[in-house]
Amino acid sequence: MAYRESFYRYLMTQRNANSSDEIAQFANNAQNDQTFPKQEQSYEKLSDYLELNAGYLSSMSIFDEAYQSYREKMSY
Structure with missing residues (x-):
């Protein structure tokens, strides 16, 4: 399995x-954001976090x- 950097990175x-x-x-x-899940790659986990904790994100479509x-x- 190839290494994949985190979404945060x-x-x-x-x-x-x-x-x-x-x-x-x-x-x-x-x-x-001190609590951003910096090692996460999963769309679902990131989405859940942002929906609950990211008041700075005006729309989830930006995250999408x-x-x-x-x-x-x-995907290389």
């Missing part, structure tokens, strides 16, 4: 403090889009 590559892009803002905010990009990057 992927998300950190999307940070950009000067961007108004929703995924960049999600990444910026997730970086400051970021997770889809993550999956595409990880």
Whole structure:
């Protein structure tokens, strides 16, 4: 089984403090979230966490889009 980086690690590559892009803002905010599941890869576990704990995420569709990009990057 090939190594796959965590979603958080992927998300950190999307940070950009000067961007108004929703995924960049999600990444910026997730970086400051001390309880974000940093080792997680599972869509369901990440989704559950964000729905309950991420007041900084204005729409779960932003997570869905970021997770889809993550999956595409990880399928090599």
